[in-house]
Amino acid sequence: MDEQAARQTGKKQHIFYGYVVVAAALLITIVSHGAQHTFGIFFKPLLEQFGWSKAATSAALSLYLVLYGLMGIFVGRLNDRFGPRMVMTVCAVILGLGYMLMSQVSAIWHLYLFYGVLIAVGMSGSWVPLISTIPRWFIRRRGLMTGIVTSGSGIGTILLSILASVLIAEYQWRFSYLIVGAGILMILVLAAQLLRRDPQQMGQLPYGYDLIKAEDPAYSGEGMCFREAISTSQFWMVCATFFCFGFDLYTVMVHIVAHAIELGIPALKAASIIAVIGGVNAAGRVGIGSAGDRIGNMRCLIISFVLMTTALFLLTVAVDMWQFYLFGVIFGLGYGGLAAIMSPMPAELFGLRSIGTIVGAVMCSFTLGGAIGPVLAGRISDTTGSYHTAFLICAAVSVTGTILSVLILIRSERKID
16 A cells, blocks of 8 residues: 555545556456467467468467557557556457357468457457556556566466366367367456556555656656657667567477477476476566566666576577476576566656557567567478477577667666667
């Protein structure tokens, strides 16, 4: 509870509603992003059922990510104007129906339509509106609260990857998609009703309002409009950095299970790699997100990319289960840190004025990288019979992201546009 905010609004507040927003957003993230990362679990059954190539099947995820990213800018603008409750409710209905329709796939174009289009439109409301809303509610603990919300992706990855594996083993993939879709529809629509755009809608002030510096756009609610932000070199460097993140993340999440199985690891054990990534990723989001409040988000950006780069080089030589688990721990920490600072860092650099649209643009770059990586990896594996070269390319892309992170910090400290 923010006692000072309560006193300044002239009302006795028993609960700071920002915590309700965080709880609702966390639940939405657990369910929606947990479901998103089951694509790698369903990947093998789809290949076995229809005999499609890895590249063609991965292309559905690439289409999904491109549209998901582009929609992020649109829903970010809608969130700036109307707030997350309306946006999330509409998107939740579309998302749930999309997953339910996946149970009816019988041709490759069905996969592209249901997953690449419908699920992409539905998922667009489950990230940008949430992580661009949290900075409006919290000045103190902004990084921590964003980390808690985004940790839902890691928690959901553990829960949904296990659930999907068990369901597929017990009921096959079609009925599994039907169950996942129905659960998404019910849970997300209900949770969305608790969301609010900003504290003013509840007669409150942001948590830590007393720390606001009137001249600081990262706290005062002012800052650059979207047009001003895109005229700076920092904006494009941030976008390029998150492009690298998306390229590496989605390549790993789509292909790691298939890669492990091809090395002779049983399917359920291979799926557990994703669960490890998810669990550590959740801890990384909270831990590194909280660290961003103390040492700065841009330093955490560098730390996270160093972790991811180390993990990817390890992946190129991993053959035993313990090596894959070690990879999952290091990769999950880096992944969690990068996800946690996706909105606090733009808020720090560009202010809150158009935070939804700016975060949407950064998200678009992230998903564009995610669209390219899995298809390229699938093509390389189809051609060479191995993922080794694909994961080496991922390591090189991560090195590029590390370099860009250092340049962003240098430019920020020198206040270079």
